[in-house]
Amino acid sequence: MVQDIHFNEKTMGMSDVGFKALAAALSDLAAMGAIPRYALVSLTVPNNADLTLSQQLYEGLYACAGKYGVAIVGGDTTSSLGGWVITVQVVGEVEAGRALLRSSACSGDVVFITGFLGCSAAGLDYLNAVSPIKPSADQLEALEHLIEKHRRPFPQIRAGRALVQSDSCHALNDISDGLASEAWEIAEASDIGILLNEAWIPVDPDLNMYAELSGKEALDWILYGGEDYQLIGTVSQAQAEFVEQEFLRKQLFFQRIGEVTDIFTGVQLLKKDGSTVDVPKKGYNHFA
Amino acid sequence: MVQDIHFNEKTMGMSDVGFKALAAALSDLAAMGAIPRYALVSLTVPNNADLTLSQQLYEGLYACAGKYGVAIVGGDTTSSLGGWVITVQVVGEVEAGRALLRSSACSGDVVFITGFLGCSAAGLDYLNAVSPIKPSADQLEALEHLIEKHRRPFPQIRAGRALVQSDSCHALNDISDGLASEAWEIAEASDIGILLNEAWIPVDPDLNMYAELSGKEALDWILYGGEDYQLIGTVSQAQAEFVEQEFLRKQLFFQRIGEVTDIFTGVQLLKKDGSTVDVPKKGYNHFA
Numbered sequence: 001m002v003q004d005i006h007f008n009e010k011t012m013g014m015s016d017v018g019f020k021a022l023a024a025a026l027s028d029l030a031a032m033g034a035i036p037r038y039a040l041v042s043l044t045v046p047n048n049a050d051l052t053l054s055q056q057l058y059e060g061l062y063a064c065a066g067k068y069g070v071a072i073v074g075g076d077t078t079s080s081l082g083g084w085v086i087t088v089q090v091v092g093e094v095e096a097g098r099a100l101l102r103s104s105a106c107s108g109d110v111v112f113i114t115g116f117l118g119c120s121a122a123g124l125d126y127l128n129a130v131s132p133i134k135p136s137a138d139q140l141e142a143l144e145h146l147i148e149k150h151r152r153p154f155p156q157i158r159a160g161r162a163l164v165q166s167d168s169c170h171a172l173n174d175i176s177d178g179l180a181s182e183a184w185e186i187a188e189a190s191d192i193g194i195l196l197n198e199a200w201i202p203v204d205p206d207l208n209m210y211a212e213l214s215g216k217e218a219l220d221w222i223l224y225g226g227e228d229y230q231l232i233g234t235v236s237q238a239q240a241e242f243v244e245q246e247f248l249r250k251q252l253f254f255q256r257i258g259e260v261t262d263i264f265t266g267v268q269l270l271k272k273d274g275s276t277v278d279v280p281k282k283g284y285n286h287f288a
Numbered sequence: 289m290v291q292d293i294h295f296n297e298k299t300m301g302m303s304d305v306g307f308k309a310l311a312a313a314l315s316d317l318a319a320m321g322a323i324p325r326y327a328l329v330s331l332t333v334p335n336n337a338d339l340t341l342s343q344q345l346y347e348g349l350y351a352c353a354g355k356y357g358v359a360i361v362g363g364d365t366t367s368s369l370g371g372w373v374i375t376v377q378v379v380g381e382v383e384a385g386r387a388l389l390r391s392s393a394c395s396g397d398v399v400f401i402t403g404f405l406g407c408s409a410a411g412l413d414y415l416n417a418v419s420p421i422k423p424s425a426d427q428l429e430a431l432e433h434l435i436e437k438h439r440r441p442f443p444q445i446r447a448g449r450a451l452v453q454s455d456s457c458h459a460l461n462d463i464s465d466g467l468a469s470e471a472w473e474i475a476e477a478s479d480i481g482i483l484l485n486e487a488w489i490p491v492d493p494d495l496n497m498y499a500e501l502s503g504k505e506a507l508d509w510i511l512y513g514g515e516d517y518q519l520i521g522t523v524s525q526a527q528a529e530f531v532e533q534e535f536l537r538k539q540l541f542f543q544r545i546g547e548v549t550d551i552f553t554g555v556q557l558l559k560k561d562g563s564t565v566d567v568p569k570k571g572y573n574h575f576a
Binding site for chain 2: 001002005006042044074075076078080081082085089091
């Protein structure tokens with residue numbers, strides 16, 4: 001996480017930065033179905049930085065590490081003439097040969113997600129709004145939920161483990177750069193097409209509220225906003241019901257949002273009006 | 289490795305930066321006697337950077353990875369409004385319970401190093417010299433050796449392994465911030481004193497030449513210069529001869545430079561004139 005790219009003083013406290021830096025790394029383990037074990041933390045600290053900021057950063061790191069049973073076992077600290085850079089690298093374990101990949105989606109598979117999308121991007125949008133909206137008390141509470149989702153995302157470790165244990169998941173990816181970008185990654189890695197169904201994509205009520213309040217499109221945040229750290233995966237039609245029941249039993253969220261096809265490659269969206277449109281391969285790209 | 293802290297355009301090419309970033313991380317494995325296995329590389333790239341610089345960086349990373357049998361298995365790339373930051377984290381393996389530590393030095397131990405020190409700092413001094421010296425052809429060759437040691441250090445993996453296998457090494461540390469700083473780390477972690485003997489400390493002939501040419505002290509670079517990535521360790525008096533023979537047999541360098549004592553704690557230097565002086569706990573400190 002790089003200061004002024006992933007966060008700034010307005011959008012996140014340093015404790016949030018620590019929490020999220022580790023959470024984002026753990027999300028890559030969740031996407032393979034792995035159990036988190038160890039983390040290494042490398043800090044690049046502005047040479048005039050206030051020491052209490054490092055302490056806050058570590059409070060956040062340890063809060064996340066504690067929640068997911070991760071041991072922070074090493075790292076490095078260097079100074080910088082620029083801003084903060086927090087690099088977290090994680091080591092996890094998964095049963096031999098059973099790590100989930102992006103490249104195993106099959107034509108006919110059901111495409112699913114593990115939670116609401118777009119909330120983090122909407123929270124960030126509100127934090128960065130130039131002319132702040134004056135929300136009511138109810139609206140303010142909803143906005144705080146969105147902000148919390150931007151600042152303290154929860155990597156889907158339990159869902160990843162449930163998918164490995166179900167022995168039914170074909171492909172899996174975590175959603176760090178938006179649904180469109182991550183669906184494209186599976187489509188390209190598996191050489192298949194993904195048809196998303198707009199009517200099936202769940203919309204968080206808080207996100208819906210803020211979309212209306214701000215005059216923006218919830219679907220844009222869902223498709224092209226990042227940092228929700230939910231999972232997108234595929235399972236065969238025959239096993240989808242079983243996986244859904246397993247998720248229900250474990251109090252995990254499972255929502256069908258589309259299907260895998262060999263009629264085209266890439267990602268398309270079946271809109272509520274019955275038309276089908278290409279979904280561009282975009283999301284947050286550091287070098288776009 | 290942080291641009292304008294660890295390197296700049298004058299001191300290193302990007303290929304050197306890649307090589308050295310991995311080499312420095314591997315040195316921490318050498319210091320524990322581990323076999324390198326995997327590396328994760330996280331790059332923070334200025335958002336206007338020339339792509340060929342990344343390619344050069346990876347050429348250097350792969351050159352070092354190939355030399356030490358390390359697989360680069362992942363990482364991350366982000367943009368930055370500041371300079372380059374290269375974070376390399378490595379995973380290695382060592383026999384259970386046999387990793388070498390800083391905290392196991394015993395009174396009476398022999399203190400040894402695995403190679404010449406101060407060369408990297410002298411090479412850097414020459415690269416940064418404001419009024420460059422006009423060297424002769426022979427001197428130029430020597431200076432190029434010093435520069436090469438600054439740009440392409442060799443972590444002492446084989447020496448670390450030899451020490452684990454000898455089952456005779458008490459404490460071990462790698463010399464990334466100068467002999468003084470790393471001897472202090474062992475002294476403090478082991479709660480003992482280290483008496484270095486100036487007459488025993490080997491001085492690289494190229495270093496000696498540049499010290500004379502520049503009117504500076506070779507011993508200053510040895511004690512307080514960093515980034516040589518040699519090892520400093522301790523073995524019992526009884527086993528020192530055996531370890532020295534093992535090193536000789538494996539064509540590794542072993543040089544006694546002092547002894548461990550419980551008469552004082554910290555680090556002292558027995559000078560050539562017979563006097564003993566305290567060695568300050570200094571070296572390169574990012575936040576000094």
